[in-house]
Amino acid sequence: MGPAGARPGSPPSPPLLLLLLLLLLLRAxxxxxxxxxxxxxxxxxQCFHEDVERGAKFSLDYQVITGGHYDVDCYVEDPLGKTIYxxxxxxxxxxTHRAEVKGVYQFCFSNEFSTFxxxxxxxxxxxxxxxxxxxxxGNRVTALTQMESACVTIHEALKTVIDSQTHYxxxxxxxxxxxxxxNSRVSYWSVGETVALFLVSFSQVLLLKxxxxxxxxxxxxxxx
Amino acid sequence: xxxxxxxPLRRRDWGAGARMRGGPRAFVGRCxxxxxxxxxxxxxxxxxxxxxxxxxxxxxxGETEKxxxxxxxxxxxxxxxxxxxxxxxxQKEVFLPSTPxxxxxxxxxDPEGKVVLSRQxxxxxxxxxxxxxxxxxxxxxxxxxxxxxxxxxxxxxxxLDIQGGEHANNYPEIAAKDKLTELQLRARQLxxxxxxxxxxxxxxxxxxxxxxxxxxxxNQRVLWWSIAxxxxxxxxxxxxxxxxxxFFEAKKLV
Numbered sequence: 001m002g003p004a005g006a007r008p009g010s011p012p013s014p015p016l017l018l019l020l021l022l023l024l025l026l027r028a029x030x031x032x033x034x035x036x037x038x039x040x041x042x043x044x045x046q047c048f049h050e051d052v053e054r055g056a057k058f059s060l061d062y063q064v065i066t067g068g069h070y071d072v073d074c075y076v077e078d079p080l081g082k083t084i085y086x087x088x089x090x091x092x093x094x095x096t097h098r099a100e101v102k103g104v105y106q107f108c109f110s111n112e113f114s115t116f117x118x119x120x121x122x123x124x125x126x127x128x129x130x131x132x133x134x135x136x137x138g139n140r141v142t143a144l145t146q147m148e149s150a151c152v153t154i155h156e157a158l159k160t161v162i163d164s165q166t167h168y169x170x171x172x173x174x175x176x177x178x179x180x181x182x183n184s185r186v187s188y189w190s191v192g193e194t195v196a197l198f199l200v201s202f203s204q205v206l207l208l209k210x211x212x213x214x215x216x217x218x219x220x221x222x223x224x
Numbered sequence: 225x226x227x228x229x230x231x232p233l234r235r236r237d238w239g240a241g242a243r244m245r246g247g248p249r250a251f252v253g254r255c256x257x258x259x260x261x262x263x264x265x266x267x268x269x270x271x272x273x274x275x276x277x278x279x280x281x282x283x284x285x286g287e288t289e290k291x292x293x294x295x296x297x298x299x300x301x302x303x304x305x306x307x308x309x310x311x312x313x314x315q316k317e318v319f320l321p322s323t324p325x326x327x328x329x330x331x332x333x334d335p336e337g338k339v340v341l342s343r344q345x346x347x348x349x350x351x352x353x354x355x356x357x358x359x360x361x362x363x364x365x366x367x368x369x370x371x372x373x374x375x376x377x378x379x380x381x382x383x384l385d386i387q388g389g390e391h392a393n394n395y396p397e398i399a400a401k402d403k404l405t406e407l408q409l410r411a412r413q414l415x416x417x418x419x420x421x422x423x424x425x426x427x428x429x430x431x432x433x434x435x436x437x438x439x440x441x442x443n444q445r446v447l448w449w450s451i452a453x454x455x456x457x458x459x460x461x462x463x464x465x466x467x468x469x470x471f472f473e474a475k476k477l478v
Contacts, residue, residue: 034281034385037294048283120294125281133395133413134406151410158417165424169296172428176435183442190449194456201460205467212475 033126037065040072040111041118047108050125054102058127060085062109063092063170066177068117073110079103089113122170282383290366295388298427299358303388305330307365308348312379319381326380329368335359344368358427390416 040046052058064070074093076085078101085095085107099105109121144152285291295303309326310319326347332340334357341353355361367380393416399409 036281036384036386037296039292039294046283048281050281127280133409134399135396137406145407147407148410151407151414154414155410155417158414158421161421162417162424165421165428169424169428169431172431172435173296176431176438179435179438179442183438183445186442186445186449190445190453194449194453197453197456197460201464205464208468209471212471212477 033124035122035124037120037122039118040067040109040121042114042116043112044118045108045110045112047106048123048125049104049106050127052099052102052105052127054099056128057096057098058105058125059094059096060107060123060125061092061094062121062123063174065120065122065170065173067119068114070119070174072119072121073113074107075110076105076107078105124166280383280385282381285365285367285380285382287367287380290364291382292362292364293384293386295361295363295386296359297355297361297388298423299355301388301423302352302354302392303361303363303386304392305351305363305384305386306349307345307385308383309367310381310383312381327368328365328382331364333362333364335361358430390420 034048034050038046050058060076062072062074064072069089070091071089072091073088074085074090075083075087076095076097077083078099080101080103084097087093107123107125109123111117111119283291297303307328309328310321311326312318313320327344328347328349329342329344330349330351331342332351332353334340334355336357340355340361341351343351345351353361363386365382365384390413393413395409395413398404398412404412
């Protein structure tokens with residue numbers, strides 16, 4: 001299929017036009033949402049913006065995967081600048097809202113309270129419902145057949161499975177990060193403690209020896 | 225009985241498509257105008273909208289700032305990223321709709337740190353890569369356009385959209401290519417979802433194994449270092465006593 005077939009000046013054929021229309025509808029009809037994992041440096045704030053229609057319901061799920069105490073500040077602002085959600089030092093949360101105002105909604109993650117730990121944050125921002133996979137599936141006049149409704153049921157169930165898999169994957173990533181941090185910490189501390197052990201024992205002996213090697217005749221008194 | 229050929233695995237939800245004023249039906253209404261020139265212009269308009277449609281989520285980055293995103297994916301998974309950049313115009317105090325000459329450098333690293341993709345794209349681009357090892361892939365974007373150095377404190381608005389797995393499959397395209405009915409297309413979607421679930425489960429098994437190895441390594445380290453430190457402590461104590469005893473004997477204090 002070639003949308004590039006339309007050249008300026010030459011009128012395209014109706015099938016091509018309909019194909020273009022189909023492509024455009026496809027792009028417009030895709031579920032609006034983003035799922036991203038990003039790194040948030042220490043004392044930094046990162047904001048994301050999304051355009052939401054009036055009356056559309058959007059949801060934001062976020063979770064801190066690695067870093068520090070695994071917490072982050074988050075706030076969501078509507079186009080008028082009003083804060084509709086604000087939480088501090090949360091590890092994970094889910095927030096849904098029905099947009100009353102059309103415009104650009106902004107959600108920000110802040111790590112400004114932390115001075116030396118950078119965090120990895122996952123968020124999933126979904127707007128609206130999932131549209132059908134073919135654009136004309138939404139304008140059905142007849143009811144769904146049994147096969148089709150079975151397909152829809154299975155599809156919804158599989159979406160739940162995929163979502164819970166993502167949830168477990170994030171949890172596991174968090175636990176694994178902690179375990180690996182513990183592993184390396186055990187190594188460093190063990191080596192450090194051994195070195196400290198040696199230093200302390202040598203310096204103890206040296207210190208004790210230095211008490212008795214001062215130029216005092218007193219210890220030699222026994223000779224006379 | 226599977227007569228459907230599986231499309232390559234991609235992941236997760238597609239981000240925003242083009243935003244249309246008036247909705248899909250408005251365009252269909254305009255289509256029925258019938259004039260060839262009008263249709264030509266409409267085609268161009270549709271093409272333009274296809275190309276320049278707002279992609280939903282966007283964020284701002286500075287001139288030389290680098291933004292990295294992490295995608296944790298199983299192996300043999302294709303990830304597609306689309307981005308569009310707009311530059312801040314200081315005079316008009318608005319973001320220009322499209323700026324030619326603006327470039328973004330995209331770099332993708334696999335879990336071992338090896339660079340999988342490192343390319344420069346234009347102000348609007350689409351990058352694709354397929355993972356060959358499961359794990360955290362890092363996708364970094366930064367602008368290295370020389371034009372930006374002319375604008376002090378330039379800011380870029382980047383519309384970004386990354387998906388991998390089955391949700392990014394282009395179902396109308398698949399339906400047209402394989403000539404599937406609606407029911408067959410639904411079944412194809414279910415098959416893709418199930419395959420994604422299977423891959424994710426394989427990846428989970430691999431992750432669990434890594435986690436177990438890490439835990440066992442920690443366990444071993446704690447055990448051996450504790451024993452070693454106790455032994456060193458005892459030996460050091462014995463050495464101290466002997467050394468001091470010989471020192472005091474030399475000093476004729478004992």
